[in-house]
Amino acid sequence: MGGDGSISIKTRKFMYNALLGRKQFVIDLTNTTKKGTVPKADVREKLADMYKVSDPNCISVFGFRNDFGGGKITGFGLIYDDLAMAKQVEPRFRMIRLGLRKKRDTNRKQLKERKNRTKKYRGLAKIRGPKKKKSN
Numbered sequence: 198m199g200g201d202g203s204i205s206i207k208t209r210k211f212m213y214n215a216l217l218g219r220k221q222f223v224i225d226l227t228n229t230t231k232k233g234t235v236p237k238a239d240v241r242e243k244l245a246d247m248y249k250v251s252d253p254n255c256i257s258v259f260g261f262r263n264d265f266g267g268g269k270i271t272g273f274g275l276i277y278d279d280l281a282m283a284k285q286v287e288p289r290f291r292m293i294r295l296g297l298r299k300k301r302d303t304n305r306k307q308l309k310e311r312k313n314r315t316k317k318y319r320g321l322a323k324i325r326g327p328k329k330k331k332s333n
Contacts, residue, residue, distance in 0.1 A: 204228050204235050206243050208274065218282035219275050220248070224258065226270040234263070235270065248276055255283050257291055 204226055211222040224244075228235055241256045250256060261272035277283035284297060292298040315323045322328070 204230065204239070204243070206240065206247065208247075217286050218278040219286070221273070221275050224261075224272045224274045226261075226272070228268060228270055233267075234261075237261075240272075240274075244274060244276065250276055252280055254295060254297060255280055257283070257287060257295065259291065 207225045207227075208222040209225065211220065213220050224240065226235055226240065237258050240258050241253050244250070244256050244258070245253045255277040257275040257277070259273055261270050263270050275287075277286070280297075284292065287295075287297075289298060293300050318327060
């Protein structure tokens with residue numbers, strides 16, 4: 198974790214969301230290390246030990262903010278029942294951060310040019326493209 202100190206994790210506002218198949222809670226970290234922040238991977242490992250989660254990929258932590266003066270960090274955590282539920286519910290950007298999904302490698306300029314070309318058409322022509330002219 199850290200050289201001279203340690204971190205302690207407390208959870209509050211803990212609830213089970215049956216519809217989304219997850220436990221959700223607010224995380225309070227007390228940080229006595231000399232480092233400014235605590236890696237999210239370390240927080241996920243500690244939460245996996247605390248709540249006896251077999252797969253750490255089912256745990257998602259985000260939204261951490263340091264309190265003024267240091268020493269306390271507050272964030273949000275989710276523990277999904279299984280990995281399939283996590284992949285179904287979790288947003289794409291968080292799954293990319295966890296390594297559960299690949300990031301699309303597309304050229305931004307090509308996407309913007311395509312968007313601007315479709316502005317010229319209405320309705321289904323945006324999807325299908327312009328109508329072909331009949332040649333006699």
